[in-house]
Amino acid sequence: MLKKIAKKIFPGVSWKNPIVNFVFKLIDPIDYIARSARGLSYLPPYSIRVRSTGVSKECLAMNFYKDGVKFSNLLKDHASLNSESKVLEIGCGCGRTAFALSSILDDGNYYGVDIEKISLDSCKKRPIFLKKNFHFEHLDIQNDEYNPDGKSRADTYKFLYDSNSFNIVFMISVFTHMLTDDVKNYIAEISRILKPEGYCMFSTFLMDHGRNSNTNDLSFPYNESCHYFHNQSMPEIAVGYDLDFYVSEFASVGMTLAGDPLWGSWRKNPDITTTTGFGPDEFGQDILFFKKENEKEK
Ligand SMILES: C[S@@+](CC[C@H](N)C(=O)[O-])C[C@H]1O[C@@H](n2cnc3c(N)ncnc32)[C@H](O)[C@@H]1O
Known part of the structure; x- marks a missing residue:
């Protein structure tokens, strides 16, 4: 009931509401003390982290x-990540995975881009990334949830990287906010900028199981083009796709599914075993890996 009232007063994502944002900023000093005690003082403040990981899950980091x-670890196990890998993270947010990668990658091998300026600017300021020469770039791409006034479009955007530049491109909880034509363009771009035998890892809500089950935390009752969505008035809040959609889109640009899908816990369905390695109350999305074919072997 309280949740329903809150949703009516604060539509969309809560951190966009100035009052809620103000309250989050009041929590920042307490969050700083608590995470410093755990050796995590270098992370961004609570009011920034909630933009990536949500309100409740981000309490005290x-x-x-x-x-x-x-x-x-998933990138190491399924995408051949090593210290020499040249990695692009699309939708890096405030650096959740970049912090972990900073102790694996050599200087200058990480590139992070995002359309949400506050999170991206927070990455640019973190001393740990400055020391490691990690690169961050803001993309002014329109998205109703994250960058409503953006000037460029995700369905036609060309990344400013040369073809065959990266060993790995990955996205955590990014296609979950993007509609069909945007995802199709990103898949084509990812294949272009990956080196042959490079990997793409991304998280998603796969619609093949439990799309509308009432055991779910989330349901996806609406459908347009190839995407399913949860919220009719702002589809970008949570978007899902069938596995076949990804398989055929990646195939059209010379990439194949690398290994079985890793199933997340978002469905809360006991018949589907979680295989991502995340616990039941942790990151819940499904995860896929695709590999770019080696032209010479064709
Ligand atoms: C839920 S947050 C996840 C952030 C980060 N990947 C993480 O794991 O903490 C979703 C992110 O996707 C970004 N995003 C949404 N649409 C995008 C697009 N078309 N291109 C790049 N990033 C996008 C948002 O700005 C936001 O930072």
């Missing part, structure tokens, strides 16, 4: 650092 380490 309980999940932020741990999640980043788990994502980097």
Whole structure:
């Protein structure tokens, strides 16, 4: 009931509301003391972290650092990440995975881009990234949830990187905020900028199981083009796709599914075993890996 009232007063994401944002800023000093005691003083403040990971999960940075380490382990295990890998993170937010990667990658091998300026600017200021020469760039791309006044469009955007530049491109909780034509363009761009045999890892809500089950925390009752969505008035809040959509889009640009999908816990369905390595109350999305074919072997 309280949740329903809160949703009516504060539509969309809560951190966009100036009053809520003000309250988050009041929590920042307490958050700083608590996370400093755990050796995490270098992380961004609570009021910034909530933009990436949500309000409840981000309390005292309980999940932020741990999640980043788990994502980097997935990249090691399924995408051949090593200290020499040249990595692009699209939608890096305030650096959840970049912090973990800073102890794995050599200087200058990480590039992070995002459309949400406050989170991105926070990355640019973190001393740990300055020391490591990590690169961050703001993309002024329009998205109703994250950058409503953006000047460029995700469905036609060309990344400013040369073809065959990266060993790994990854996205955590980014396609979950993007509509069909935007995702199609990003997939084509990802294939272009990946080196042959490079990997793409991304998280998503796969619609193949439990799209409308009432055991879910989330349901996706609406459908347009290839995307399913949760909120009719702002689809970008939570978007899902079928596995077949990804398989055929990646195939059209020379990339194939690398390994089985890793199933997340967002469905709360006991019949679907979680295989991402995240616990039931941790990061809940499904995770996929695609590999770019080696032209010479074709
Ligand atoms: C839920 S947050 C996740 C942030 C970060 N990946 C993490 O794991 O903490 C979603 C992020 O996707 C970014 N985003 C949304 N649409 C995007 C687009 N078209 N291109 C790049 N980033 C985008 C948002 O600005 C936001 O930072």
